[in-house]
Amino acid sequence: MSTLVLLLATGLGLGALYFLVASGLSLIYGLMGVLNFAHGAFLTAGAYGAWWAAENLPGAGDDGFGFVVAATFGVAVGAVFGAVVELVLIRPLYRRHIEQVLVTVGLSLAAVALAQGIFGADPRPFPRPGWTSGTVSLLGASVPTDRFLLMAAAVVVLLALLALLRFTRVGLVIRAGVENRSMVEALGIDVRRTFTLVFALGGAAAALAGVLGSVYLGSVTPGQGTSLLIFAFIVVVIGGLGSITGSAIAAVVVGVTQQLANYYAASGVGDFSVVLLLALVLLTRPQGLSGRPA
Amino acid sequence: MTSPARVPLLRLEDVHVHLGRSHVLQGVTFEVAAGGVTALLGRNGVGKTTTVKAVLGLVPRVGTIELEGRDIARLGTPAVVRLGVGYVPEDREVFSTLTVEENLRLAEQPGGTAAYDRVHELFPELKTRRRQRAGTLSGGQQQMVAIARVLLGENRVLLVDEPTKGLAPKLVTEVAELLERVAETTTVLLVEQNLAVVRRLARDVVVLDAGAVVHTGPADDLLSDPDSAKRLLGVASRRSA
Amino acid sequence: MRAPERVAGVLPWVGRLAPVAVLVVLLVLPYVQLDVSWVLPDRVNGPGSMQLLALCLVFGGIALSYDVLFGRTGLLSFGHALFVAAGSYGTALGLARLDLSLWLAVLLTLAAGVVLPLVVGAVALRVSGIAFAMVTLAFAQAASILVLRNPGGLTGGEEGLPLLRDAVPDLLTGVVNAPYRYWLALAYLVGCWAVVVWLGRSRAGHAWAAIRENPERVAVLGISTYRAKLLAVVVGCFLGTLGGIAHLLVVGGASPSITSAEFTLTLLVMVVLGGAGSRWGAVLGGVLYTYLDNRLLELASSEGVQSLPAVLRVPASEPLFVLGSLFVLVVFFAPGGLAGVVHGRARSPRSLARRRKRAA
Secondary structure, three states, X not given: OHHHHHHHHHHHHHHHHHHHHHHHHHHHHHHHOOOOOOHHHHHHHHHHHHHXXXXXXXXXXXXXXXXXXXXXXXXXXXXXXXXXXXXXXXHHHOOOHHHHHHHHHHHHHXXXXXXXXXXXXXXXXXXXXXXXXXXXXXXXXXXXXXXXXHHHHHHHHHHHHHHHHHHOHHHHHHHHHHHOHHXXXXXXXXXXXXXXXXHHHHHHHXXXXXXXXXXXXOEEOOOHHHHHHHHHHHHHHHHOOOOHHHHHHXXXXXXXXXXXXXXXXXXXXXXXXXXXXXHHHHHHOOOOOOOOOO | OOOOOOOOOEEEEEEEEEEOOEEEEEEEEEEEOOOOEEEEEOOOOOOHHHHHHHHHOOOOOEEEEEEOOEEOOOOOHHHHHHOOEEEEOOOOOOOOOOEHHHHHHHOOOOOOOOOHHHHHHHOHHHHXXXXXXXXXXXXXXXXXXXXXXXXXXXXXXXXXXXXXXXOOHHHHHHHHHHHHHHHOOOEEEEXXXXXXXXXXXXXXXXXXXXXXXXXXXXXXXXXXXXXXHHHHHOOOOOOOO | OOOHHHHHHHHHHHHHHHHHHXXXXXXXXXXXXXXXXXXXXXXXXXXXXXXXXXXXXXXXXXXXXXXXXXXXXXXXXXXXXXXXXXXXXXXXXXXXXXXXXXXXXXXXXHHHHHHHHXXXXXXXXXXXXXXXHHHHHHHHHHHHHHHHHOHHHOOOHHHOEEOOHHHOOHXXXXXXXXXXXXXXXXXXXXXXXXXXXXXXXXXXXXXXXXXXHOHHHHHHOOOOHHHHHHHHHHHHHHHHHHHHHHHHHHHOEEOHHHHOHHHHHHHHHHXXXXXXXXXXXXXXXXXXXXXXXXXXXXHHOOHHHHOOXXXXXXXXOOHHHHHHHHHHHHHHHOOOHHHHHXXXXXXXXXXXXXXXXXXX
């Protein structure tokens, strides 16, 4: 029983991580039709940004408040990076979807290489406040607190995004644009400015995933963005492109399935079964869990 | 015919549109005078909808398109719409995941006051159904939303594409009455296959065939001549509605 | 506009003779003693250069095989690594774990190289566009995970699986025999080229071009898009598997890096750099990318680069940064790749077709 609790907590924690990355991806694809391969770069930028801040910024460090400062800096780096990428690389290629995807591919390769060049390929220890290294007793199991940090962050981001979509005009434009972009333009709204915002939001969420993921792993490496990105893509597709709630549900399903299968079957089967799940969903319901038929 | 001193509200000259390999519009030229309804007629597939989309910039076009003398042929869709061109598309295209209220809110123009009073007066049902998801509305109700959207702001011309398509006869009459009231204050370019509606609403007609204009003139002249009507439109023009 | 008449008159002859001339040059390279030490690691027919050139040719062929899917038929696959790895690991496993002879291992692997794309294609082609890309990604990821987990110690995990030397003819092993591996690679590339030329002229090839431009119209005309697409998948992936075998023989081992999604992405980069949809463009893209990837690393450790200020030195020391940035620039200013630039258009045939389609 306690193993199960631990597995579920870890699964939910991982799911939280996937959701943070997938949420931005889902909005970007749903609204703009861009398959953003550079999302992993936002993640890496956030992680290294926070790491750098903890080492170099006054007031930042690995204790409680200092960590928050460092993490905020990392998230800000991600947001700015996202916005800049959209303005400089994506917007000039408006409506040329294939070229937009290709540009993000090139950027992803270049960004990871640059991170490797600047920070080195070896894992760097990541600042983590003391309380994240402890455990909490839950139903007889000792669950590491960092899982709860991940879950809490994901829930906050989920609620914030849903609120944005529901209650703000920008959110209205995004929801309508995901359904029918040209009609939004035919109402006189220039969606392109919304694009930059969506990229910035996606960058911020991915950066947060990078920071928290590095806390979870204990260190930061240049390549961790890419490996997380593949699972994030799977979550986005299973959940339905353009749907935040879909991504949230899919993230939980993927994270928990992965953990359970890895433990109860064999190591590696979990990852395998996630991939199988993707193929299954695509073949039976290509629009994903909550997407609309194309 | 417009008097030379007055600038037409909308003017197209030698407009060409290529879609894929087809040369859909082959030099469309006509004018829409301010006030009242101008009907854009023609058989299926001659390019009526494409003409409307060309004005809005929803398809790539070349040629001259002027709104009250101002060149809009090179503007993107949002810019054209913000100049006061309202669009009621064929198939309505309301946002099905948004509520009626949200659909209308989206259509609010920045900087102006939205004419909700007018909209609620014309469409009382939209007020009672305002929290209903637009995807669950009937075809007729969706058409109301689509028309209400363009009445919130102050549009100089409305491009309305087959608003009665697929509607029951009673609703067709309702929509026609609605458009009649709207046309009292706003110029309308109406694409329509239902000649009874055209007869009721239109002052002038522009007839397209194979991507070009083949006839322009007062509506009454065309519709009271069954032979020309048959030749140009491929349908018999019945006298009674 | 260039003088069309003069160019049109000369071009068909250039078009026909050029590949033959290039082939002749490539054939005799192992006899060339020239020392071009900063372009190539040593003399042209020295072991280092021959090895590098062999690798370039193998990737030229693999890029061409990917182009059959992406450039010619418009199928964006993120799973090509699966088939290349199947070739490499399949043969290596057959030799090392099943004690098969080389011919038998190759034959079995080639059979797999037909069956695997049939299965994957049958599943993936049920959807299109992004969903198709995701299904292919899923299959490739599954294989990548499988290889890395090293079930039963079969695949060697992260360290890869070395080629069993005893099973391979002596002619292909050893540093001194690099020219023979070079000729093997050349044979592979020529084989791919021949298949692509032949199929390009066939009815299937025309169907592929039509599908790439306008799938809806093709379906309306009654040509079965499913069968044509499946054929493209099988042909392209089979050639990729063959490339995996060639890669194994040239490099001397199967490595998990060729199972990764990043590997497929680099294939995409190669094809776009060279010019998607163009035969020699794809090959040139593969050759150039492999060459640059190798030489940039050498360049990075050279004195010239090491003495640069850190701002320039750090990016320049990472080949993938240079290549990734170059790729971004190419997509922006020359999306038709090298082939597009040479043909005097900034747009590739794919992108031209796509623009017309989007306007619809």
